[in-house]
Amino acid sequence: MKQLLAISLCFVAWNAGAQVKKNINLNPIIPDNIADPSLVMFRDTFYMYATTxxxxxxxKGGPPVVWKSVDFxxxxxxxxxxMxxxxxxGYAYTNEKGEQRTGYFRYWAPGKPIRRKDRFYLFPTIVTPDDKVGTYVVExxxxxxxxxxxxxxxVHFPAKDTDAKPIVNDIDGEPFVDVDGRTYIFWRQRQAVEVSDDLQRQVSKVITVPTLHGAYSEGPGMFRRKDIYYYFYTQSGDASYAxxxxxxxxxxxxxFEVPSGKNIFIRSDTATGVWGPGHGNVFQLPGKDEFVFVYLEYGEGGTTRQVFANRMVFNxxxxxxxxxxxxxxxxxxxSKRKATxxxxxxxxxxxSSIRKDRIVKGTIAPDPDLARTTKGLSTLKVERTATYLPAHTVDGSNGTRWRAETNDIKPWIQYDLGKVKRIGTIEMFFVFPAYGHAWYLEKSNDGKIWTRCATQETVAVRSPHLAKNIGKARFIRICVTEGEPGIWEIKHKP
Structure with a gap:
């Protein structure tokens, strides 16, 4: 336990240090709080679908968005x-007790989309304001x-006149198209079924996939490699996800057979400081025997998760x-990463202000593989500190950010470049971008006389926001007028 605390404290010191060093790591892969990722590649573009x-x-969840990239x-x-x-x-409804309540539609865990001819089919879990769940098919x-x-x-709801039926009356539906073209859906608690070619109905009996570990399970998936089918599923949750x-x-x-060796292929690693690798997806590079596992990481706890990616290698x-x-x-x-x-x-x-540090605590359960054969194993308590320093916006990490205090009515962040430099396009990755932002950007050569050179007057939902053709300046100041006052990263294009 003492060794684990020492490792955790080292990670905290790096994260909260006064001098922020340039980060060369690629995880998290996206500057946003997202989870339950599904990654696909259509033509030359990656598409990342996820819970916001x-x-x-x-x-309450954030609006769904689709992140795109050509270089990962x-x-x-x-x-x-x-959709x-x-x-x-917020929609009003009456619950089973006759009580008046208000709830939200929520978009969770979109199953990996499939392409048929010129149509694309996505499999999101949608929760209605009265907490009814289902996996739906949208095209x-x-x-x-x-x-x-x-x-x-x-989606049917008392306040709406429209109706659509889910393909599965549960969460985390994940499709799999076999080599013969037949399509299957897998969902939480090890359930699976074959569905029709038009993706509108089930055409076989629902089966329960037999697994070695029997605890609550969600975030399932299926993939095929060299004539072997692989079914993967989560165990536990939060910082203990595996x-x-x-x-x-x-x-x-x-x-299905229990694989030889370790049945758990990914779990929390206190040495690297990554907690709770949970609901994820397996991505195969087109035409190659190369696989990547993308998954959610614990983040700052609760619904502040982020997406990581690591290679999957086979024996x-x-x-x-x-x-x-x-x-x-x-x-x-x-080869696509150009250094500029x-x-x-x-x-x-x-x-203008800096939000107070956030102490993040987690509990990591023993390795389920070891817990089955070894007595006396106990959970480990871990801790990390999230800081919101302005310098985090230039440290090269998608996992750190500046955030202003909640009572800051005129939030701004300012950069002193040391001398006058020529600035092309500035990319601003705001916090909670799915809710949108409005802002304006000013420049100055002496820090006294300022010129407004870019403005987003109305709220726009995108990431990044762009300020183009800035010109010569020593000082750059970004003022957030609407939206969450915080920035993950600032990037520059000549």
């Missing part, structure tokens, strides 16, 4: 993923939407080598 976390627990390093999105729902509106002619329900105009798997050499619904017998969750991440296309001079490198960064 907004630190409000499970009663620089990600962006433009607008909310349209005909108002995710920010579009563009992987970035807008999407429509394939068997109705919307992922286990089974193998089958028969079909995607039977013949000669097809079993999965333990995946080490770390901040290093995966550099899929190193960054005028913000080494800048002195100040702000």
């Amino acid at each position: 976390d907004v630190d409000h627990g499970l009663a 390093k620089n990600w962006s999105f433009e607008g909310v993923l349209e 005909g729902m108002d995710w920010s509106k 579009s002619d563009n992987p970035a939407g807008p999407f429509r329900f394939i068997n109705g105009d919307g 992922n286990a798997y089974m193998m089958s050499r028969k079909t995607s619904l039977d013949g 000669a017998d097809g079993t999965i080598q333990p995946v080490i969750p770390d901040f290093k991440g995966v550099d899929i296309f190193p 001079a960054n005028p913000f490198s080494g800048a002195v960064v100040t702000a």
